[in-house]
Amino acid sequence: xxxxEQSLFLSVREGDSSVINCTYTDSSSTYLYWYKQEPGAGLxxxxxxxxxxxxxxxxxxxxxxNKKDKHLSLRIADTxxxxxxxxxxxxxxxxxxxxxxxxxxxxKP
Amino acid sequence: xxVVSQHPSWVICKSGTSVKIECRSLDFQAxxxxxxxxxxxxxxxxxxxxxxxxxxxxxxGVEKDKFLINHASLTLxxxxxxxxxxxxxxxxxxxxxxxxxxxxxxxxxxxxxxLTVL
Numbered sequence: 517x518x519x520x521e522q523s524l525f526l527s528v529r530e531g532d533s534s535v536i537n538c539t540y541t542d543s544s545s546t547y548l549y550w551y552k553q554e555p556g557a558g559l560x561x562x563x564x565x566x567x568x569x570x571x572x573x574x575x576x577x578x579x580x581x582n583k584k585d586k587h588l589s590l591r592i593a594d595t596x597x598x599x600x601x602x603x604x605x606x607x608x609x610x611x612x613x614x615x616x617x618x619x620x621x622x623x624k625p
Numbered sequence: 626x627x628v629v630s631q632h633p634s635w636v637i638c639k640s641g642t643s644v645k646i647e648c649r650s651l652d653f654q655a656x657x658x659x660x661x662x663x664x665x666x667x668x669x670x671x672x673x674x675x676x677x678x679x680x681x682x683x684x685x686g687v688e689k690d691k692f693l694i695n696h697a698s699l700t701l702x703x704x705x706x707x708x709x710x711x712x713x714x715x716x717x718x719x720x721x722x723x724x725x726x727x728x729x730x731x732x733x734x735x736x737x738x739x740l741t742v743l
Contacts, residue, residue, distance in 0.1 A: 557737065558735055558737035559669075559718065559720075608732075613659070613732060616668060617667065617668045618668055
């Protein structure tokens with residue numbers, strides 16, 4: 517079946533850039549998503565990228581997609597303490613959304 | 626953006642009772658809604674696809690008699706956990722596609738419902 521992998525944990529200092537990586541296996545993915553989940557809360561859609569795009573930038577967020585290597589990354593510029601959360605990547609094929617295990621981002625002041 | 630709301634956000638119940646969780650699309654109509662389950666420190670697992678006016682489609686391994694889904698209107702889907710047991714304790718999240726963006730666009734998620742079964 518489809519598999520989406522993420523590293524478990526990332527720690528950065530406030531003001532630095534954060535890069536969260538994700539790999540996926542389903543070559544029929546149409547869209548790839550990044551969601552943010554704060555403690556005890558639901559998912560907040562941060563951004564998404566269509567599978568025929570290489571890059572998408574949205575304010576402090578930059579998404580890079582290497583479709584050949586099935587690698588997706590989320591870069592957060594000027595990371596703030598409020599960015600501390602769990603970040604999930606997800607791939608979509610048809611109606612199915614498959615999530616990675618989540619990367620916990622900790623931002624140190 | 627579109628809003629999906631769940632209720633209750635937190636529920637504690639005794640073992641053996643049934644619990645209903647509601648998922649509403651507040652400013653758009655959703656003929657399809659998705660129910661996910663999230664275990665602590667784990668990812669979301671799709672449980673079932675709720676279809677307005679017809680039976681839900683369950684993922685492999687999900688007991689349809691245990692997790693009853695009813696999509697009674699274009700803005701409401703309900704998940705009922707029947708005869709709940711402690712192992713059913715989890716975070717349940719629904720999502721719905723904004724029709725005009727679907728299938729090309731995004732899904733909107735509810736805020737989640739945390740179920741604790743004593």
